[in-house]
Amino acid sequence: MTPLPAISGFLRPDGRKGIRNITLVCYLVECAHHVARKIVDKADQSDVHLIGFPGCFPNDYALKQLQSIVSHPNVGAILLVSLGCEGFNREALYDAAHRSGRPVDTLVIQQQGGTRSAIESGIMRVQALQQHIVVQREPMAVSELVIGTICGGSDGTSGITANPAVGKSFDKLVAQQATCIFEETGELIGCEQIMAERAATPELGNIITAAVDKASNYYKVLGYGSFAPGNAEGGLTTQEEKSMGAYSKSGSSQISGIIKPGDVPPRGGLYLLDVVPDGEPRFGFPNISDNAEIVEMIACGAHLILFTTGRGSVVGSAISPVIKVCANPETYRSLSEDMDINAGRILEEDTNIDEIGDEIYRAVLAVANGEPTKSEALGHQEFILTYKTFEPIGPQCLPFG
Incomplete structure (x- = not known):
């Protein structure tokens, strides 16, 4: 019988280990979806993933899911993409990511001058975040x-x-x-x-x-x-x-x-x-x-x-x-x-x-x-x-x- 493979993972600050090292681009309302998607497309990396919540009015369930997801062991870094006026609590989500010890940044489209400049800024922010991701695997x-x-x-x-x-x-x-x-x-x-x-x-x-x-x-x-x-x-x-x-x-x-x-x-x-x-x-x-x-x-x-x-x-x-x-x-x-x-x-x-x-x-x-x-x-x-x-x-x- 073929020997079982040894497992290794990326150690996170909370002690859990991830089996992938994903950079998340997370939109916080449907109005920010297009900009977030373009950031991911232009990054053109298999480990940069698009996620998000389309609703504008707040929902405790959606916030809890995303708070858990931004601190998931497979996640290495997070860019939050906000339109700027949605009801989603972006500060609470940012805090959850920050407390987990992961590099995190927030891009507010209304403060960036529109679609093109927001996409350009988002790409640079993703690149900057990835400079701080844990890359060494440890036994798991x-x-x-x-x-x-x-x-x-x-x-x-x-x-x-x-x-x-x-x-x-x-x-x-x-x-x-x-x-x-x-x-x-x-x-x-x-x-x-x-x-x-x-x-x-x-x-x-x-x-x-x-x-x-x-x-x-x-x-x-x-x-x-x-x-x-x-x-x-x-x-x-x-x-x-x-x-x-x-x-x-x-x-x-x-x-x-x-x-x-x-x-x-x-x-x-x-x-x-x-x-x-x-x-x-x-x-x-x-x-x-x-x-x-x-x-x-x-x-x-x-x-x-x-x-x-x-x-x-x-x-x-x-x-x-x-x-x-x-x-x-x-x-x-x-x-x-x-x-x-x-x-x-x-x-x-x-x-x-x-x-x-x-x-x-x-x-x-x-x-x-x-x-x-x-x-x-x-x-x-x-x-x-x-x-x-x-x-x-x-x-x-x-x-x-």
């Missing part, structure tokens, strides 16, 4: 990794190949004290009792059940759920069938806690991410795309994301690499340039879930050590952040001690 343990998983474009093969294989890789990672995050409560309806039985405490089990009930009620008010037409076309028949497939990504480890977007787990273990807003539905569907969920896992500190798909997907993400695990062998043949692992071999070859789980585990270590994923090599840097509202989690949601 598996226990320091945070890994998230989502599924998108699920079909009838997802729950019997890719998803349980990711679950196997999660079990191996959790056994080494890594932090693993799975979601989403809206796609786990019908599995709440099983998850409650795996919870570290009875109190946590009750909270997990309540979170799934909240998701079910939320979808009822909206008039539709997470079961999409594409799922039915791919052979899934019910929400519960889809839920069981999604649930299998979590593996069999004890569930240590439940978190909400932007909450960084305090230590290793398996965590459920509740992405359905609290309170009455105010902002529409909980996540309007797979990348919205990826962003929330990144805000929880995920170094990389395992993305399972049966129908196929071509997305990646800014900040944290995406490893795409394809459930369907026909989909893999059609989209092989975008897929990292062919879990569909379980259906066609002398390969089993344990072996694919081991392959995923090894891919996690290789990517953590700098090997690019397919989406990274293709230049994918998707990012989307919208409006939500959440109440803080309570002490029963996290592991004791």
